[in-house]
Amino acid sequence: MLDAALFDTITKFPIDIQPFKDMIDGMRTDLKKARYKNFDELYMYCYYVAGTVGLMSVPVMGIAPESKATAESVYGAALALGLANQLTNILRDVGEDARRGRIYLPQDELAEAGLSDEDIFKGVVTEKWRKFMKRQIKRARMFFEEAEQGVTELRKESRWPVWASMLLYRQILDEIEANDYNNFTKRAYVGKAKKVLALPVAYGKSLLLPYSLRNNQT
Numbered sequence: 244m245l246d247a248a249l250f251d252t253i254t255k256f257p258i259d260i261q262p263f264k265d266m267i268d269g270m271r272t273d274l275k276k277a278r279y280k281n282f283d284e285l286y287m288y289c290y291y292v293a294g295t296v297g298l299m300s301v302p303v304m305g306i307a308p309e310s311k312a313t314a315e316s317v318y319g320a321a322l323a324l325g326l327a328n329q330l331t332n333i334l335r336d337v338g339e340d341a342r343r344g345r346i347y348l349p350q351d352e353l354a355e356a357g358l359s360d361e362d363i364f365k366g367v368v369t370e371k372w373r374k375f376m377k378r379q380i381k382r383a384r385m386f387f388e389e390a391e392q393g394v395t396e397l398r399k400e401s402r403w404p405v406w407a408s409m410l411l412y413r414q415i416l417d418e419i420e421a422n423d424y425n426n427f428t429k430r431a432y433v434g435k436a437k438k439v440l441a442l443p444v445a446y447g448k449s450l451l452l453p454y455s456l457r458n459n460q461t
């Protein structure tokens with residue numbers, strides 16, 4: 244069953260219902276599952292709960308009429324941004340999730356780094372943890388980078404909020420670094436001044452020409 248707001252949205256925009264169904268499936272899985280064997284499993288979880296949000300946003304935000312990008316590439320970017328946001332969220336909330344018995348980190352990569360579930364529950368920042376976190380942060384940043392070109396292909400009025408949210412979410416990763424990777428007991432938080440500053444920066448970015456119309460493309 245659909246609620247009134249969702250019904251209104253799907254009648255107004257050419258939106259596919261599949262991501263909504265996937266999101267509900269993902270949330271159902273999340274009720275039962277508290278460990279992820281490897282990044283493939285984590286990727287699927289992130290797709291279900293956040294990549295889907297990216298996919299459902301594109302038809303509402305709209306691709307710029309002048310854009311020459313393929314729809315596929317724009318949807319790919321939206322998916323990447325949802326993933327980047329969710330991975331960032333997971334890295335920010337390691338301590339909070341552990342206190343609920345949940346570890347949203349790839350078990351094989353933890354083992355490779357010489358870390359166990361117990362280490363996460365104990366929550367002590369060690370050299371092993373820092374090294375592990377650097378790898379995770381690097382991967383989240385790669386997904387943000389993958390999303391960038393796609394943002395420029397959206398309708399002009401949609402770009403500003405997307406750039407703003409992207410700049411802010413990316414800074415959470417910087418804050419984890421600034422906290423010396425203590426995401427067990429310190430919440431990575433972007434201060435008000437930085438938040439306010441992100442708005443004009445995002446506005447500036449929203450004025451850039453869609454990437455597909457630039458002639459210096461490689």
Ligand SMILES: CC(C)=CCC/C(C)=C/CC/C(C)=C/CC/C(C)=C/COP(=O)(O)OP(=O)(O)O
Pocket residue numbers: 292293294296297298300301317318320321322324325328329332336390393394397405
């Ligand atoms: C890039 C292009 C072409 C379009 C933009 C497409 C968009 C808007 C993508 C962003 C999708 C998005 C906002 C995903 C949300 C992911 C996220 C961090 C969810 C957090 O959910 P919870 O886990 O409930 O959060 P808390 O832990 O904070 O409660």
